[in-house]
Amino acid sequence: MITVFERPQSLTPAKTHYCPGCTHGIIHRLVAEVIDELGVREETIGVAPVGCSVLAYNYFNMDMHEAAHGRAPAVATGIKRVHPDKVVFTYQGDGDLAAIGTAEIIHAAARGEKITTIFVNNAIYGMTGGQMAPTTLIGQEATTAPSGRNAETQGYPIRMSEILATLDGAAYITRVSVHNPQEVAKAKKAIKTAFEMQLAGKGFSLVEVLSTCPTNWSLTPLKALKWLQENMIPYYPLGVKKALEEVKV
Amino acid sequence: MLEEIILAGFGGQGVMSMGQLLAYAGMMEDKHVSWIPSYGPEMRGGTANCSVTISDAPVSSPLISEPHTLIVLNRPSLEKFEQDVQPDGLLLLNSSLVDLEPKRQDLSVLKIPASELADEKLKNSRVANMIILGAFVELTKAVSMDSVIAALKKVLPEYRHNLIPLNRQALEIGADLARAGR
Amino acid sequence: MAKVLMKGNEALGEAAIRAGCRYFFGYPITPQSELPHYLAWRLPEVGGVFLQAESEIAAINMVYGAAGSGARAMTSSSSPGVSLKMEGISYIAGAELPCVIVNMQRGGPGLGGIQPGQSDYFQAVKGGGHGDYKLLVLAPASVQEMVDTMAKAFELADKYRNPVMILGDGILGQMMEPVELPEMKDVETLPVKPWATTGAKERTPNIINSLFLDPEELEAHNLKLQAKYEQMIQEETMAESYQTDDAEIVVVGYGSSARVAKAAVDQARAEGIKAGLFRPITLFPFPKKEIEQACRQAKNVLTVEMSLGQLVEDVRYNLEFRVPVHFYGRVGGMVPTTRAVLTEIKRLTQGGEKA
Numbered sequence: 156m157i158t159v160f161e162r163p164q165s166l167t168p169a170k171t172h173y174c175p176g177c178t179h180g181i182i183h184r185l186v187a188e189v190i191d192e193l194g195v196r197e198e199t200i201g202v203a204p205v206g207c208s209v210l211a212y213n214y215f216n217m218d219m220h221e222a223a224h225g226r227a228p229a230v231a232t233g234i235k236r237v238h239p240d241k242v243v244f245t246y247q248g249d250g251d252l253a254a255i256g257t258a259e260i261i262h263a264a265a266r267g268e269k270i271t272t273i274f275v276n277n278a279i280y281g282m283t284g285g286q287m288a289p290t291t292l293i294g295q296e297a298t299t300a301p302s303g304r305n306a307e308t309q310g311y312p313i314r315m316s317e318i319l320a321t322l323d324g325a326a327y328i329t330r331v332s333v334h335n336p337q338e339v340a341k342a343k344k345a346i347k348t349a350f351e352m353q354l355a356g357k358g359f360s361l362v363e364v365l366s367t368c369p370t371n372w373s374l375t376p377l378k379a380l381k382w383l384q385e386n387m388i389p390y391y392p393l394g395v396k397k398a399l400e401e402v403k404v
Numbered sequence: 405m406l407e408e409i410i411l412a413g414f415g416g417q418g419v420m421s422m423g424q425l426l427a428y429a430g431m432m433e434d435k436h437v438s439w440i441p442s443y444g445p446e447m448r449g450g451t452a453n454c455s456v457t458i459s460d461a462p463v464s465s466p467l468i469s470e471p472h473t474l475i476v477l478n479r480p481s482l483e484k485f486e487q488d489v490q491p492d493g494l495l496l497l498n499s500s501l502v503d504l505e506p507k508r509q510d511l512s513v514l515k516i517p518a519s520e521l522a523d524e525k526l527k528n529s530r531v532a533n534m535i536i537l538g539a540f541v542e543l544t545k546a547v548s549m550d551s552v553i554a555a556l557k558k559v560l561p562e563y564r565h566n567l568i569p570l571n572r573q574a575l576e577i578g579a580d581l582a583r584a585g586r
Numbered sequence: 587m588a589k590v591l592m593k594g595n596e597a598l599g600e601a602a603i604r605a606g607c608r609y610f611f612g613y614p615i616t617p618q619s620e621l622p623h624y625l626a627w628r629l630p631e632v633g634g635v636f637l638q639a640e641s642e643i644a645a646i647n648m649v650y651g652a653a654g655s656g657a658r659a660m661t662s663s664s665s666p667g668v669s670l671k672m673e674g675i676s677y678i679a680g681a682e683l684p685c686v687i688v689n690m691q692r693g694g695p696g697l698g699g700i701q702p703g704q705s706d707y708f709q710a711v712k713g714g715g716h717g718d719y720k721l722l723v724l725a726p727a728s729v730q731e732m733v734d735t736m737a738k739a740f741e742l743a744d745k746y747r748n749p750v751m752i753l754g755d756g757i758l759g760q761m762m763e764p765v766e767l768p769e770m771k772d773v774e775t776l777p778v779k780p781w782a783t784t785g786a787k788e789r790t791p792n793i794i795n796s797l798f799l800d801p802e803e804l805e806a807h808n809l810k811l812q813a814k815y816e817q818m819i820q821e822e823t824m825a826e827s828y829q830t831d832d833a834e835i836v837v838v839g840y841g842s843s844a845r846v847a848k849a850a851v852d853q854a855r856a857e858g859i860k861a862g863l864f865r866p867i868t869l870f871p872f873p874k875k876e877i878e879q880a881c882r883q884a885k886n887v888l889t890v891e892m893s894l895g896q897l898v899e900d901v902r903y904n905l906e907f908r909v910p911v912h913f914y915g916r917v918g919g920m921v922p923t924t925r926a927v928l929t930e931i932k933r934l935t936q937g938g939e940k941a
Contacts (some may be wrong), residue, residue, distance in 0.1 A: 197787040200655065212793045218783035220654050221795040223677050226647035229639065233651025233659065234783065236635045237609060241785050259647070261641035424762065428591050431764045439591070440761035461751035466761050469923040533832070556590075 163187035165196045165217045175368040176376025178333045179207060179275065183214055185333075185343045186246070186273055189350055190217070199242040200234050202227040204256075206248035207281040225256020228263035231270045242353060244271040250280045253289040253315050259359075260319070266326030267358040271349045274315065277366040278387060287369035289313045292390055297371075312390065316363045320396035326358030328396040332365040332388065335382040348398075357399055365391060405435075405460045407546040408468045410485055412453035413477025413498075418533035421559060422475070423454035425537065428555035429547040430458035440464035451480050458546050473544065475536055477518075479504050494543065496536050514539060514585055521577060531574035538578025539585075549575060589764040594729045594754065595620035596687060596767050599628060601736035602660055607686070608634030609659040611648035613641055615667045616700040617756035618690035622662065646674030646687070653683040654794035658740050658773075658783030660777040662688035664756070665706050666697060668714075669866060675749055676715030679811070680796030684743030686736070687721075688752045690759040691892075693919045701919020702756030704843060707896035710753050711870045718808055720815045721751040722822065723869040725840040729763035731867075737768055742822065744777045746814055753869060755892065757842040757921070799882040815871075823873035826865040831881040833862030835935050838877070838901050839890040840866050843922060847890045850927035861937050869897075874904045884909055886934045890922050891915040 162168065165187035173179045173215035190196050196217050203211040205224035210236050212219035222230040227245035235243040252260050263270065279297060280286040287304055290312045294303040304312075320328045327349055331342035342364055349360035365387050367379035374382055409426065419459060423439050430437035441454040455468040473494040476482045479502050480502040487505055495511045500519035516539055518532035541549055552575060556568050592600070599621050602610070610625045622638070629636040639645035652659035663671060668689045670843055678685055689710065693703035706716075710723045718777050722742050726735040732754065739750040783792050800802035806853035826844075829851060839847040844865040864880040866873050881887055887909050889898040898913040905911060914930045916922045932938055 177798075198785045200783045200785060202651070209797065212795060216786075216791060218786045218791050219653060219793045219795075221681070221793070222782050223647060223673055226643065226674070229644040229647035230651035230654070232637070232644075233611065233648035233653070233654045235651075236637065236648070237652045237655045237657040237659075238784060258640050259644050262644065301683070376729055383894070424591070428763060431589060431591055436764075438761055438763045439589070440757060463763075463845075464852055465924055466763070466844040467757065467846060467921055467923075469925065 160211045163191045165190040165216050167214055169213050171214055172210060173207065176367065176379060177207070178277075178366040181333050181339060182273065182275055182342075182364050182366065183211070185339070186244070186344050187215065189343065189347045190242075190349065193350055193354065195242045195354070197239075199244065200238065202231045202243070202245040204245065204247040204251040206251045208248060208275065209282065211246050224363070225251050225264070226259055227251065227256065228259040228268070228270070228272065232263055232266070232268050235268060235270050239269070242271075242350065244273060244350070246273045247275070248281070249276045249278065249288045249290040250272070253313050254364075261322070264319045264322045264325045264359040264361070267326070269353050269356055269358060271353045272361040273346065274361055274363040275366045275403055276315075276363055276391065277299070277368040278312070279368050279371045281368050283372055290315075292386055293390065295386075314391060316396045319361060323361050325361070325397055326399045327352045327360040329361075329398070330363040330365065330391060330393050330396065332383065332393055334365070334367070334383045352399075363391075365393075405458070405546070407458045407473065407544060408471045409456045409473040409540075410453060410468055410488070411456065411475045412451060412481030412485055413443065413533075415452040417452075418530065419452050419477060420454050422533050422537050423456045424559050425457065425552055425555045426456045426547060428550035428558050432551050432554055433547055435459060435547075436461060436463050438463045439552045440466045451478070451484065453481065453485075460497040468476065473540065475540060476502060477533065477536070478502060482506065496540055498532060498536060500532070514543065516578065516581055518578075522574060525577060526570060526573060528570060531571060534571050534574035535578040536580070538575035539582040540578075541575070542579035542582035549579065589919035591762050592729060592765050593620055593760065594732050595690065595759040596624040597729050597733050598662070598736055598752070599624035600767060601733040602609060602686070603628060603632055603634070604768050604770050604775045605658065605737045605740045606776045607658040607660050607740065608632065609649075609652045609657050610635070610658070610661065611637050611639050611645040612661050612663065613639050613645050613667060615664045617692060617702070617759050618664045618688065620759065620790040621640070621688065636856065637814065642670035643673065646678070649685050650674050650678050650681070650683065650921045651680065653685040654681065654783055656779040656784055658684075658776065659762050660686040660688065662690070664690045665694050665703065668706060668709070671811045672709075672715035674722070676717050676719060677796050678749045679715070679721065680717060681794050682747040683749070683794065684740070684747050684813070686739045686743060686751050686752065687749060688754065691753065691755040694916060699919045700756070702842060702892060702921060703917065703919065704755055704841060704892035705892060705894070705917060706753070707869065707891070711872075711900070712749050712857050720748075720813060720818070720870055722746065722748060722818060722871075723753050724750065725867060725869050726758065727841050727844045727865060729758070729761065730765045733765050733767060734745045744825050746818060748814065753841065755842050819871040822868060823871050823876060824867035825864070825873035825880075826867060827878040827880040828863040828865070829877065830862035832879075833884055834860040834861050835886045835888060835921045835931055836864050836881045836884045837890055837931065838864045838866070838897065838928065840869060840897065843890045843892055846922050846924055847927055849857060849924040850931060853924065853928050854931045859931060861931050861935075872900050872904055877901065877904050881905055881909055887911045888912050888930055888934060890927055892921060893917060
């Protein structure tokens with residue numbers, strides 16, 4: 156019998172707590188597949204955030220470190236400086252990375268920390284109950300923006316990848332999506348490139364993954380995927396924002 | 405023996421390094437010593453001071469509020485610290501820069517025109533502090549002159565060791581003055 | 587080894603290196619900056635890492651990462667900066683990681699001042715961050731003791747897998763005294779940490795974590811931490827008692843204040859007053875047995891602090907209110923003088939005016 160599909164070694168058998176239709180599961184799997192393919196599971200230390208993926212340390216089958224809200228890049232910096240020969244990644248949501256942890260991500264990138272960040276942007280705070288995120292779109296409803304985000308009083312959503320791409324320490328910054336199989340394939344390729352950048356010692360790498368939150372968007376999983384495509388991508392254009400010249404992308 | 409000294413002047417007059425030299429010299433004689441500076445913005449161009457304790461017994465408090473000796477290199481330092489000196493204490497002042505008479509009558513006062521002497525005799529006004537230090541050492545014998553000179557090698561970075569003879573001359577000028585003034 | 591004259595902050599840095607610390611993460615703040623200045627050139631010499639972080643918060647979280655991955659790591663700061671670190675400190679305590687945090691206290695609250703203070707005693711000893719946790723808090727009072735304390739701090743941190751705070755103040759950091767430095771520890775001989783995140787090579791993954799969503803589990807975790815603190819109370823108290831055997835008045839202070847108090851005790855003795863000094867070296871665990879012993883015949887106890895009365899609460903509590911415990915303190919960067927403490931000693935033993 157030939158095995159055509161199985162759980163990546165880099166994932167534990169644990170059943171995840173993610174809501175039906177949430178794309179965190181896909182993204183976890185992509186990261187795990189890439190780590191398997193690169194053969195570095197036993198060399199990898201992951202840093203989990205605070206947010207929906209707070210329990211990521213139960214799902215990734217490798218050494219994991221749970222960080223405080225927003226501080227994952229600082230924790231990863233500490234780990235990587237102690238173990239420069241290991242692979243270190245952070246897995247962070249938009250509240251974690253683009254609000255409370257803005258300083259940490261900007262400075263980890265500016266220092267060119269040789270770590271990889273998987274940035275899951277679903278334009279909302281999921282775990283705490285659908286509050287407005289720094290990436291919530293104008294007009295998008297949230298429990299703390301009941302009439303929709305109002306630019307006048309609540310400002311504008313942040314395009315983190317574009318900001319980070321301006322930093323010299325960043326080696327590879329890209330935005331991908333997982334709203335259909337083609338994009339999932341592209342996302343995996345991007346994640347692999349990001350890890351390869353780290354292995355080659357090039358600098359900081361980050362993959363922003365546009366993601367859905369059917370529960371807090373109050374949409375069915377399918378409609379959520381469509382909403383992502385129609386609303387998020389126009390504001391958060393996909394593609395490579397920065398790549399060192401030697402990188403083939 | 406317990407000698408508590410406050411050294412004060414403008415930032416840049418070498419007040420801190422005078423104090424460190426004394427502490428180092430004391431340490432080399434196996435005495436108990438401590439040195440503590442004032443710190444912060446007041447260091448930057450304003451008045452700077454440090455406290456040095458040299459003692460035969462372990463130093464209880466490195467903080468000195470009532471020194472045996474006060475060394476002042478500028479006028480504001482005299483105004484600030486004169487009243488704190490212990491009764492019958494010692495006051496050494498750089499009379500080139502302090503145009504003020506001490507108010508206290510009980511203190512032994514030695515006025516040394518250190519800046520002028522350093523300029524005239526050594527063509528280098530930066531060693532005015534060492535002239536005063538030389539006088540202090542001669543008057544109090546808190547440490548020996550040999551220890552101060554040995555300490556210079558520790559306190560000055562190696563590339564400044566060419567300045568040791570100059571500093572030594574300055575110390576000796578001060579010591580001579582103290583002997584003459586006694 | 588010959589003695590050298592060193593500033594407290596620099597001596598702490600060298601002592602950390604000699605204790606096997608190779609990772610420092612910090613952010614500039616007066617009056618502790620000589621420590622990072624020193625380590626910025628010294629750590630690279632021994633193959634270590636000095637990193638100036640973007641904030642105190644980032645710095646303590648870098649320590650969290652480095653400690654979790656098995657290294658002897660430290661950070662240092664002064665009062666306002668230590669407040670910022672409290673989040674990370676709580677996580678480090680919760681995740682049971684060893685590290686050393688230095689607080690060279692200055693006057694507060696808020697931005698306060700840059701002159702010495704001791705008003706972070708409660709923050710250091712009672713928590714500071716959220717949750718039921720304790721730091722081991724060590725309070726050296728001389729440059730030599732700071733050096734000795736640093737080695738002890740890393741040992742205790744590893745022994746208990748718990749953050750250790752060295753609680754100093756601006757005076758201790760800035761002053762120079764002769765020190766004898768210990769031998770350089772071989773980092774290869776440091777305790778093995780099988781729990782650290784080093785890459786799960788041929789073993790099950792290690793997880794560094796302080797999250798327990800199940801209340802029963804979190805309670806059990808808390809009780810486990812508490813048992814550890816109880817062991818510290820049993821095994822780790824340190825204190826100095828000076829002239830306390832026949833003392834009718836015992837002055838209590840830590841750090842720089844204890845130095846001033848000692849000078850006052852000496853002067854009181856010279857005037858025939860039976861005065862003694864009790865100096866806690868561990869602030870948590872508080873040396874209860876030691877202070878009871880030191881104060882057993884005392885008619886009065888006087889705490890001397892650079893705060894408006896923090897240590898005094900623990901002194902009263904640990905003496906179980908059996909002796910009158912008085913307080914004398916200065917704040918804002920003002921330092922108690924020997925004369926003022928002596929005046930208080932005289933007032934309490936002979937009556938008279940308050941200092």
